[in-house]
Amino acid sequence: MHTLQTCQELDAADTLAPLRQQFSLPEGVIYLDGNSLGVLPTAASARVAEVVSQEWGQGLIRSWNSAGWFELPRRLGDKIARLIGARPGEVVATDSTSINLYKVLSAALNIAAEDAPARKRIVSERSNFPTDLYIAEGLCRERGYTLQLVEPEDIAAALTADVAVLMLTHVNYRTGAMHDMAAVTRAAHAAGILTVWDLAHSAGAVPVDLNGARADFSIGCGYKYLNGGPGAPAFVWVNPRHADRFWQPLSGWWGHANPFAFTPDYQPAPGIGRYLCGTQPIINLAVLECGLDTVLAAEPLGGMTALRTKSLALTDLFIALVEQRCGGYGLGLATPREHAARGSQVCLTRDEGAFAIVQALIARGVIGDFRAGDGGLGRHKDILRFGLTPLYIGFEDVWHAVEHLRQVLESGEWQKPEFNQKHAVT
Amino acid sequence: MHTLQTCQELDAADTLAPLRQQFSLPEGVIYLDGNSLGVLPTAASARVAEVVSQEWGQGLIRSWNSAGWFELPRRLGDKIARLIGARPGEVVATDSTSINLYKVLSAALNIAAEDAPARKRIVSERSNFPTDLYIAEGLCRERGYTLQLVEPEDIAAALTADVAVLMLTHVNYRTGAMHDMAAVTRAAHAAGILTVWDLAHSAGAVPVDLNGARADFSIGCGYKYLNGGPGAPAFVWVNPRHADRFWQPLSGWWGHANPFAFTPDYQPAPGIGRYLCGTQPIINLAVLECGLDTVLAAEPLGGMTALRTKSLALTDLFIALVEQRCGGYGLGLATPREHAARGSQVCLTRDEGAFAIVQALIARGVIGDFRAGDGGLGRHKDILRFGLTPLYIGFEDVWHAVEHLRQVLESGEWQKPEFNQKHAVT
Structure with a gap:
């Protein structure tokens, strides 16, 4: 039985947790879309300024070699x-x-x-x-x-x-x-x-x-x-x-x-x-x-093997919390349970409302994304997609994300008109 | 007969001269390589910081639409x-x-x-x-x-x-x-x-x-x-x-x-x-x-037609000054004299030393570039290439560039070993 406290304990024991300090994340956002667009490394802002102002602006054509x-x-x-x-x-x-x-x-x-x-x-x-x-x-x-x-x-x-x-x-x-x-x-x-x-x-x-x-x-x-x-x-x-x-x-x-x-x-x-x-x-x-x-930067901490261990723990936790706390709301699991057959994301299905539920979550600061069933051909169900990136996502983030999902489903707020207006999404 | 003063008068009469204020150029450089890599628009530094820190860092995946x-x-x-x-x-x-x-x-x-x-x-x-x-x-x-x-x-x-x-x-x-x-x-x-x-x-x-x-x-x-x-x-x-x-x-x-x-x-x-x-x-x-x-930004000032008029005046001046002040140094002209057959650059030829002369000019802050004769096949002579970009090059720049060229040729400084070491150039 997972609780907020057990999630916090997992974070406290997580040797990879300091890696999150490498990133600039928006306040109040739990970002579960790193499988679509990763987040900003803090170092990138200074680096891009250097490339533009110094290497290009001052070095000009010489930078092809000198930089x-x-x-x-x-x-x-x-x-x-x-x-x-x-x-x-x-x-x-x-x-x-x-x-x-x-x-x-x-x-x-x-x-x-x-x-x-x-x-x-x-x-x-x-x-x-x-x-x-x-x-x-x-x-x-x-x-x-x-x-x-x-x-x-x-x-x-x-x-x-x-x-x-x-x-x-x-x-x-x-x-x-x-x-x-x-x-x-x-x-x-x-x-x-x-x-x-x-x-x-x-x-x-x-x-x-x-x-x-x-x-x-x-x-x-x-x-x-x-x-x-x-x-x-x-x-x-x-x-x-x-x-x-x-x-x-x-x-x-x-x-x-x-x-x-x-x-x-x-x-x-x-x-x-x-x-x-x-x-x-x-x-x-x-x-x-x-x-x-x-x-x-994860290499001294165990590299991809350590990141994979944490990723599986995060996706396991996400699946377990959805089953523990969001039962009865018609959610299915599209992602394989078997570790060897799973990447670093969890995809849920629902017969209706997948798009609107994702929009309602985004409005709460939990950013995942929606993928239509098989190009709209109806072969597969619509998908709510959540990428769990171990570099900057923690166990408490997963707790809160699933809690928001539970509240969105329980309250029915996803049925509000503003969450059902489809426009271009990537 | 062109003089430094007539060049300065041309700059004073140039209605496009204010366009140069759009750019961040290195101190002490006359940049005649805009045909290879254009210079830095000052606005780019702030814009790139906005894209990185705000649109990517804060907006994340939402910026595909919102930005x-x-x-x-x-x-x-x-x-x-x-x-x-x-x-x-x-x-x-x-x-x-x-x-x-x-x-x-x-x-x-x-x-x-x-x-x-x-x-x-x-x-x-x-x-x-x-x-x-x-x-x-x-x-x-x-x-x-x-x-x-x-x-x-x-x-x-x-x-x-x-x-x-x-x-x-x-x-x-x-x-x-x-x-x-x-x-x-x-x-x-x-x-x-x-x-x-x-x-x-x-x-x-x-x-x-x-x-x-x-x-x-x-x-x-x-x-x-x-x-x-x-x-x-x-x-x-x-x-x-x-x-x-x-x-x-x-x-x-x-x-x-x-x-x-x-x-x-x-x-x-x-x-x-x-x-x-x-x-x-x-x-x-x-x-x-x-x-x-x-x-x-040149559109209210006459657009490409006005830029072309200035470009031809700049390349005409460059050619005239080379002929007036660099005679007897074995330079030839590869660029057509006819306006309708000329782009915005002037290319000079020389039987020997073209590479080293360009390097000596770069050391003096006059950045042009070198192009080998026809891929090294010997069909054409080596080229000293000078791009004259009317957005940010003025007539006095041309005067000083040709004066540096004259001094490099007269002094023979291009024959120094450091200007004859070929390495990767773009």
């Missing part, structure tokens, strides 16, 4: 590598998740076209993040492939001899369900299929071991659990056994073997360098580094 | 449109120049493949900016096209019946030579060829009229004459007669007709909206808007 701008995608890539089981030099921070997916999926299709030209299918999950499906759909149209969308339980059966690539998001954005990356990759490889993993809801949230899983390609997002700021550059990793094999199609100057020679013909850089393309948004990259540093 | 983040690519696009002869709703600010070129060149090839499938060639200039050639080279490999590179004087003869697309940079990055966009586009269209114009060295530097020229596709850079900060997002324009015809291949969520519906299938937004892809770097976009505002 290390040109090295940022690789320097940040090396920091991200420490969080996802990659080695130094294997990752770059660049462009958006969608664009990086286009690069790696193109490269994967090029490899498949050479090694197994009869394989003309990409398999993914129907509830994968839509932009991943859109990018795959575009490439399929362009190259004569078919995109086959299946439910998670049907993935194994879909790994047939005509499949070139299995493209999955490691932790599902809607449900928080997590794939066993090593096992799924083994199954794909046994069937002669390459794997592309989207780590948008994994990097900085759960331990990832890309090399250990022998994954083929991976991309991820900088502005969710990595706290890199709105629209922060994404990242891309390619297994070294594939990295030198093909150009990716976005062959811009920053991916050139000798970018300052200004030769008219393209020669790709060795390794992950060729996955760079054009000039990068330096200010956002500098801010992303502040975000990465907030996660790496 | 208008989602509208930034279109809102900034409308501002850029005013500078390039486009209409509201025809331009978006997004991604990098290289990536936007990939989008429009792909779309142009799609149109050509449908309308004129026998045309299998892209024509460009050998001294086009390298990344443009790299992107075209990648697309040619992917789709079975040939990239034909010609000298500027051979473009007209190259517009033959097997050419699908003519891809040019309006103002050449090395020489400052400017094409007649309307005439070249007419010649291309008469031969059944689509045009792609890179405005990297034009937008904010010279008047551009994309619709007047009936151009087909265009892209450009945010961090040169638009003062958007290092790696600022680029922009893309598509003639409305083409915009709805094809997907561009980077079909991400932000280009979806209904991006918040989260449907698994892609439906492109109408018009230029479909040229958006993934989530954009919001902080850099906000800073780019400050840069755009510095150029638009």
Whole structure:
């Protein structure tokens, strides 16, 4: 039986609690949406002022060298590598998740076209993040492939001899369900299929071991659990056994073997360098580094393993409190109970009112978000989504969040008209 | 005969001179590299602090709507449109120049493949900016096209019946030579060829009229004459007669007709909206808007026409002073003397020492840059490049810059070892 007091005791015993001091959080807010946009590292304000006023304003063009701008995608890539089981030099921070997916999926299709030209299918999950499906759909149209969308339980059966690539998001954005990356990759490889993993809801949230899983390609997002700021550059990793094999199609100057020679013909850089393309948004990259540093600050305290332990304790607590205190209000659980199958979020379902309940919670300062059931196709129920980021969320926060949820349901305040007006949400 | 005094008189009579007060420039620097990286708008420091501390830090995920983040690519696009002869709703600010070129060149090839499938060639200039050639080279490999590179004087003869697309940079990055966009586009269209114009060295530097020229596709850079900060997002324009015809291949969520519906299938937004892809770097976009505002501030003073008049006066003065005061030092002129064929920069050549002379000038606070002769292939001479940005450069600046050049040449100080050590330059 959890009480406010037992939650406070968990916070008092939490060795990761001091990490919260790295962030500037609004007063009166319990922020359970770090899986959509991470919070502001306090260091970012001073850093961005330095980049703008000093590096740009005073250093001007000289800062490409003197301030290390040109090295940022690789320097940040090396920091991200420490969080996802990659080695130094294997990752770059660049462009958006969608664009990086286009690069790696193109490269994967090029490899498949050479090694197994009869394989003309990409398999993914129907509830994968839509932009991943859109990018795959575009490439399929362009190259004569078919995109086959299946439910998670049907993935194994879909790994047939005509499949070139299995493209999955490691932790599902809607449900928080997590794939066993090593096992799924083994199954794909046994069937002669390459794997592309989207780590948008994994990097900085759960331990990832890309090399250990022998994954083929991976991309991820900088502005969710990595706290890199709105629209922060994404990242891309390619297994070294594939990295030198093909150009990716976005062959811009920053991916050139000798970018300052200004030769008219393209020669790709060795390794992950060729996955760079054009000039990068330096200010956002500098801010992303502040975000990465907030996660790496956990390394002396046990790193991703310790963060994962706390994350599971937070999500366990959230589920237990909802069941203990919000019974009888029609809530269901979309997130798996099994630890190995769960990311760092808890998703609840409700037959009606999910959108309005989320709005009522936001009005009380408890920020989660709403996700419609399967793109409005009605295959799944609407979802109330709560991301629990162990870097800055504590156990007492969970208590209060669930208590607000209970009050919103008990009072029926979610039925007020102002909470039922849908507008654009992200 | 120009003197310091006549230059000062020109400054005193310059109605655009107050525009310089919009910028924070380092003390003791004459910055003639705004064609590579524009200078810092003073307003950007406060704006970036607001975006980081308030919109991100306090507003968090809510700022996608409440702070208008989602509208930034279109809102900034409308501002850029005013500078390039486009209409509201025809331009978006997004991604990098290289990536936007990939989008429009792909779309142009799609149109050509449908309308004129026998045309299998892209024509460009050998001294086009390298990344443009790299992107075209990648697309040619992917789709079975040939990239034909010609000298500027051979473009007209190259517009033959097997050419699908003519891809040019309006103002050449090395020489400052400017094409007649309307005439070249007419010649291309008469031969059944689509045009792609890179405005990297034009937008904010010279008047551009994309619709007047009936151009087909265009892209450009945010961090040169638009003062958007290092790696600022680029922009893309598509003639409305083409915009709805094809997907561009980077079909991400932000280009979806209904991006918040989260449907698994892609439906492109109408018009230029479909040229958006993934989530954009919001902080850099906000800073780019400050840069755009510095150029638009010229509108009540005569806008791009007035800026162009001053730009030509500045480049004329620079050329005249070099000839008047630096004769006998082996300098040549790579930039056309004819106004209609010149952008906003002056490029000098020298058989030897161009790199070291630029370094010696930088050491004196006169920042221009060096460009090797045609990618080191020896086809052209090395270049000393000086961008003259009328928003913040005055006539007296030009006097002092040329006087420093004269002293560097006369004293032979450019021959010092420290000015001859080549390292990575951008």
